[in-house]
Amino acid sequence: xxxxxxxxxxxxxxxxxxxxxxxxxxxxxxxxxxxxxxxxxxxxxxxxxxxxxxxxxxxxxxxxxxxxxxxxxxxxxxxxxxxxxxxxxxxxxxxxxxxxxxxxxxxxxxxxxxxxxxxxxxxxxxxxxxxxxxxxxxxxxxxxx
Numbered sequence: 001x002x003x004x005x006x007x008x009x010x011x012x013x014x015x016x017x018x019x020x021x022x023x024x025x026x027x028x029x030x031x032x033x034x035x036x037x038x039x040x041x042x043x044x045x046x047x048x049x050x051x052x053x054x055x056x057x058x059x060x061x062x063x064x065x066x067x068x069x070x071x072x073x074x075x076x077x078x079x080x081x082x083x084x085x086x087x088x089x090x091x092x093x094x095x096x097x098x099x100x101x102x103x104x105x106x107x108x109x110x111x112x113x114x115x116x117x118x119x120x121x122x123x124x125x126x127x128x129x130x131x132x133x134x135x136x137x138x139x140x141x142x143x144x145x
Contacts, residue, residue: 020099
């Protein structure tokens with residue numbers, strides 16, 4: 001009996017190490033979009049929570065504005081199927097080496113990708129959803145909340 005319990009604990013531990021934790025307060029902060037050449041764009045996004053609702057704000061040099069979109073399309077946790085679709089928009093090396101967790105609205109998904117073998121290593125991306133297919137744009141976290 002003890003042997004079976006021990007094996008179950010080990011299996012659950014290895015499964016959770018490979019599963020991506022959902023987006024949480026640990027992911028809140030300010031991000032900047034990164035161009036294809038690796039340079040920062042100057043366009044910033046800030047993820048936070050207000051009154052129990054996930055809030056995405058943006059700015060490009062000016063003051064922060066809510067960019068979550070019109071009323072009724074707040075960010076929500078992405079389903080496993082949706083997250084898998086977004087992961088498939090990345091190169092094959094990323095698909096095989098990273099887990100993904102996302103929140104989304106009708107226009108885009110904010111995603112964290114963690115390396116499967118070393119979950120402390122990863123990156124963030126904004127996946128646009130309005131072009132008919134998901135298109136990932138890298139983000140650099142520049143400030144914590």
